[in-house]
Amino acid sequence: MLKEIFSNLNRRKVKVFLIFLACSFVIWLISKLSEPYESRVTFNVNYSNLPDTLLLTKDANNTITAKLKANGFQFLYYNLNLKGITLDLSTVQENDSKYFVDALQLKKSLETQLAKSTSLIEVEHNLLYIDLYKVAAKKVPVKPRVSLQLSQNYFLEGPLQIEPDTVILKGPGVEIDGVTEISTVDLELKELSSDFSQELRLSMPEQIQNSELSHTKVRIAGKIVRFSEKVFDIPIKVVNLPEQFDIKIFPNTVAVVCKAAVDRLRDLTDKDFEVIADYENARASSHMLLKLDKKPENVYDVKLRENQVQFILEKTK
DSSP states (O other): OHHHHHHHHHHHHHHHHHHHHHHHHHHHHHHHHHSEEEEEEEEEEEEESOOTTEEEOTTOOOEEEEEEEEEHHHHHHHHHSOOEEEEEOTTOEEETTEEEEEHHHHHHHHHHHSOTTOEEEEESOSEEEEOEEEOEEEEEEEEOOEEEEEOTTEEEEEEEEEESSEEEEEEOHHHHTTOOOEEEOOEEEEEEOSOEEEEEEEEOOTTOSSOEESOSEEEEEEEEEEEEEEEEEEEEEEESOOTTEEEEEESSEEEEEEEEEHHHHHHOOGGGOEEEEEGGGOOTTSEEEEEEEEOOSSOSEEEESOSEEEEEEEEOO
């Protein structure tokens, strides 16, 4: 019985001791990590704002080492997390065909991206040489390869919207000189009855092996509108009539069928259309062909119900 009591007491003492020991270690660790230290940290470099006339080589250096002053917690964070900085190359310098960023620019880039509790002491190199090479650059239009099948009584209002509609192609001059456009991948949309917007990848031409695009994707969008139909009775105007002659046409008006969005149809009047009959093209059978010489913009379709008119030519006294 006494042995069990002493055994339980000893176990409690051991547990209490271990708890105190663990607490002491945590307090000591927090104290140590709160103290400032100086150490070197290696960062992965992401390059931005590269001039259009330059490209990075595939084996370009993408790390930089700097000496920092920070508390232990901050260094612990740097060691446990992926470290990366962005280096702006818009002001990269050149000397004897070598490209570099000086220490001042490096320090500015680092200091603006480090935590407030971290101080930059020095960078490893006074100059950071970057493996770049000169290339040609040209702006080329984007050609959408889009096939649209619209539902009945719907139409595409206006052209397809492409954002961006041009891209910068950068690479060796001999490789990009013959490129006049960049196409998207194929897209087929069926039974469309509402507006659409879709992101499409750009497709590089087969001959492009060592070049790159400013964008790899574009957004294609279109406005789909339900149309209605309205018939306008338009007077026919005869042109190129010989002097000293009068002409009578049968009939003297023609029906013009216009298909457009309902709101657009409300705004249209007879004055938005003009139909002419050209006497110079008159047929021997006393018929003249009709031509729609004026029609409104932003409509789906405009057609004449009749494409010819009869006439009688009379000489004036």
